[in-house]
Amino acid sequence: MKNVIIVGGGASGLTAGIFAARRGHKVTILEHKDKTGKKILATGNGKCNYTNLVQLPECYRSNDSTFPMKVLSVFxxxxxxxxxxxLGIYPKEREGYVYPNSEQAASVVQVLEMELRQLKVNICLAVHVEHIYKNKNIFTLTTNKGDFTADKVILAAGGCASPNHGSDGSGYLLAKELGHKIIKPLPALVQLKSKEKYFKTLAGVRxxxxxKLFVNDRFTAEEKGELLIANYGVSGIPIFQLSRFAAKAISENKRVDLKVDFLPSLNWKDTFELITERIKSNPKKTAEESMVGLFNNKLTFIMLKEVGIEPALSWEKVNRNNITDLVNQIKEWKIPISETNPFEQAQVSAGGVDTAEISPISMESKLVKGLYLTGELVDVDGTCGGYNLQWAWSTGAIAGMNL
Known part of the structure; x- marks a missing residue:
């Protein structure tokens, strides 16, 4: 039996605690918030999309693209x-997305906590770990509530995203103190900001x-889905999926632009014919009137303004070259991105402990024997759809099983 301390009572930490205790170890979880599983409660709008049946390499991002699937092949x-x-969670599946049948994130936290209680895992709340030292084979953890010692330590302290739920970045400092390289943490699954003034008018449009995302004019990634426009810039699932690439490029002082197609169901030629037909059907209508029913009125107004067409002008008085410009604006509206929203709004952190220093089979550090690293602390982040929780469950379980 080993004396095991887990730093962090989030998804990976709670899972690690269960698997370690099931193997007869004496387990203590140190959580610096007043409750465990706070971030789990916020997932899936409170419904907890806890995994996804579709598991592909492109669902996970890391400096080592092969590392996530090696881990997932184990658990x-x-x-x-x-x-x-x-544990009691009956799964409900919708298009690959898996939820508890209760559709309550609280159910997931409850069953984890019930199992930990049955296994007599000691959970200490409001304990902040300040330093970790290893002397011979014993780890010493200094905290705001005194020192703790352990034979094995699992660092499951999370990243920087959603600090109000407990992820304040302190885990990176502990890992670095123990000799690990930290790949710069950046906000991911987050909104993107632009300095364009028209966003104040467009706020609320869906x-x-x-x-498409371009970095220094080079195509980098693409997504399709519902775009949400806010007064600061853009949001929505497709933006979240692209945000990691934007954050990384911005951190490297590279230029980031989005090119948005607001009529993805039609190609350029068909879009031109559609706009031309609407004009021909009633040339006395104003430019703005002829677009009613095609786009949100606020979007139409700004589209026309951006290409120099006065919305209140009838098409009879509009320069025909402007029609081509309008179609180009509809199909490839360029939005310069200045920054991401901060970690407070991000769902997850990109970056973290370099995976080259971790075994994918056990999640044990290659640098410090008896130290294990899990969850968001590691340089792996998933796309939307339950992938970040799957990463937490997988790494926590593997660490707990391999002590």
Missing amino acids: GVHETIDFFRQ TEAYI
Whole structure:
């Protein structure tokens, strides 16, 4: 039996605690908030999309693109669903997205906490770990509530995203103190900001769009889905999926632009014909009137303004070259991105402990024997759809099993 301390009572820490205790270890979880599992409660709008049946390499991002799938081959989606089913979570699946049948994130936290209680895991709340030292084979953790010692330590302290839920970046400092390289943490699954003044007018618009991201004019990534426009810039799932690439480029002082197609169902030629037909059907209508029913009125107004067409002018008085400009604006509206929203608004952190220093089979540090690193602390972040929680369950379970 080993004396095990887990730093962090989030998704990976709680899972690690269960698997370690099931193997007969004496386990203590140190959580610096007043409750465990706070970030779990906020997932999936409180419904907790806890995994996804579709598990592909492109669902995870890391400096080492092969590392996530190596981990998931040890403990993956089916093992996760079985684990939670044993705890009492009956799965409900929608297009690959898996939720508890109760549709309550609280259910997931409750079953984890019930199992930890049955296994007699000691959970200490409001304990902030300040330093970790290793002398011979014993770890000493200094905290605001005194020192703790352990044979094994699992660092499950999370990243920087959503600090109000407990992820304040302190885990990176502890890992660095123990000799690990930290790849710069950046906000991911987050909104993107632009300095364009028209966003104040467009705030509140929701529309389907096809979005491409360019870094220094080079195509980098693309997504399709509902775009949400705010007074600071853009949001929505497709923006969240692209945000990691934007954050990384901005941190390297590179130029980031989005090109948005507001009519993705039609190609350029068909869009031109559609606009031309609307004009021909009633040339006495104003430019703004002829677009009613095609786009949100606020979007139409700014589109016209951006290409130099006065919205109140009838098409009879509009320069025909402006029609081509309008179609170009509809199909490839360029938005310069200045920055991401901060970690407070981000769902997850990109970056973290370099995976080259961690075993994907055990999650044990290659630098410090007896130290394990899990969850968001590691340089792996998933796309929207339950992937970041799957990463937490997988790494926590593997660490707990391999002590």
